[in-house]
Amino acid sequence: MKHYDVIVVGGSFAGLSAAMQLVRARRKVLLIDAGQPRNRWSPAVHGFLALDGMAPAEINAQALRQLQAYPSFELVRGVAHSARKEGDGFAVEWTAGASGALAQAGAATAAAPATAALSASAARLVLATGVKDTLPAIPGLAERWGRTVLHCPYCHGFEVSGGALGVLAAAPQSVHQGLLLPDWGDTTYFTQGLHEPSAEEAAQLQARGARVERVPVVELLGSAPQLDAVRLADGRVLPLHAVFTAPVTSMASPLAGQLGCAFDAGATGPHIQVDAGQQTSVPGVFAAGDAASARHNGTLASAAGVLAGVSAHASMIMGPM
Numbered sequence: 473m474k475h476y477d478v479i480v481v482g483g484s485f486a487g488l489s490a491a492m493q494l495v496r497a498r499r500k501v502l503l504i505d506a507g508q509p510r511n512r513w514s515p516a517v518h519g520f521l522a523l524d525g526m527a528p529a530e531i532n533a534q535a536l537r538q539l540q541a542y543p544s545f546e547l548v549r550g551v552a553h554s555a556r557k558e559g560d561g562f563a564v565e566w567t568a569g570a571s572g573a574l575a576q577a578g579a580a581t582a583a584a585p586a587t588a589a590l591s592a593s594a595a596r597l598v599l600a601t602g603v604k605d606t607l608p609a610i611p612g613l614a615e616r617w618g619r620t621v622l623h624c625p626y627c628h629g630f631e632v633s634g635g636a637l638g639v640l641a642a643a644p645q646s647v648h649q650g651l652l653l654p655d656w657g658d659t660t661y662f663t664q665g666l667h668e669p670s671a672e673e674a675a676q677l678q679a680r681g682a683r684v685e686r687v688p689v690v691e692l693l694g695s696a697p698q699l700d701a702v703r704l705a706d707g708r709v710l711p712l713h714a715v716f717t718a719p720v721t722s723m724a725s726p727l728a729g730q731l732g733c734a735f736d737a738g739a740t741g742p743h744i745q746v747d748a749g750q751q752t753s754v755p756g757v758f759a760a761g762d763a764a765s766a767r768h769n770g771t772l773a774s775a776a777g778v779l780a781g782v783s784a785h786a787s788m789i790m791g792p793m
């Protein structure tokens with residue numbers, strides 16, 4: 473089994489940033505990535521310094537090109553399905569093959585042996601596998617995800633601003649979205665029968681000029697991904713330009729669970745518990761990005777990846793902290 477200093481699982485904002493610090497420290501790094509970043513539904517990343525407006529796949533491809541200039545970097549396209557403690561380090565097994573961003577990037581990959589088991593070991597692991605979204609089950613919603621059905625006004629609010637906007641309540645913090653969104657457009661907060669604002673929140677929404685609609689949205693209308701209107705359960709049709717909602721999130725990979733990492737509860741779902749240096753509850757296993765944070769954002773994921781990479785490097789010299 474080939475041995476590396478660090479195996480990084482997940483090759484998007486967090487994993488690529490971790491790998492960059494480690495190869496610059498001249499450590500042998502294997503990056504395993506399935507090429508399915510969470511924001512792949514979106515045509516452009518916004519709010520990321522110097523990269524505003526670039527396509528997600530383009531950003532990852534550019535980062536990979538830069539990583540591949542370092543001789544100690546290796547990439548495999550595949551899905552890591554098992555990770556376990558082995559001796560002083562860790563062993564990871566994966567299934568080869570992936571489509572998506574890495575394939576589009578045309579990135580050179582480490583040759584996958586035809587018959588040998590696909591596995592490798594490393595002194596340290598960085599989990600940067602992200603989360604997956606479960607969207608509200610409303611007809612017409614899923615096919616607009618990342619275009620006119622959005623999760624974050626800072627990421628996409630500017631592009632849909634000026635028109636009639638909606639918040640489809642899906643979590644207690646949806647009221648918070650309803651309070652922010654009037655800065656981007658004329659806002660209706662749909663309780664969906666799930667999250668009725670408190671008296672105080674209702675007063676705040678009113679002060680912000682946001683309407684509260686208690687009849688649930690049952691369908692999104694228009695030629696997807698465009699959104700023209702929503703149909704309510706009582707048959708009314710309300711013109712809307714875009715809606716914001718909070719999907720339920722869950723781990724995109726089982727690896728942290730297999731390794732016995734502790735989890736914290738987040739606003740939309742669980743995330744891996746990490747310390748100030750991004751180390752998980754399992755010494756030698758680091759985690760970064762959406763998988764290890766309640767705050768989901770490209771810049772924050774990248775910053776956490778940098779920290780995970782630096783901490784993993786330091787821990788190989790000074791021992792797990």
Ligand SMILES: Cc1cc2nc3c(=O)[nH]c(=O)nc-3n(C[C@H](O)[C@H](O)[C@H](O)COP(=O)(O)OP(=O)(O)OC[C@H]3O[C@@H](n4cnc5c(N)ncnc54)[C@H](O)[C@@H]3O)c2cc1C
Nearest residue numbers: 482484485486506508510511518552602627761762769770
């Ligand atoms: C629709 C949408 C639009 C967004 N727009 C913006 C925006 O404009 N600006 C912004 O700052 N943020 C945006 N975000 C948030 C941003 O996408 C995330 O915060 C960011 O992608 C998190 O990066 P990450 O590296 O942690 O995870 P991800 O980007 O999700 O990447 C995880 C990677 O790990 C891989 N992986 C998972 N499991 C395995 C496994 N077992 N084996 C191998 N590989 C695996 C995945 O295939 C993927 O490539 C958006 C999110 C969504 C959903």
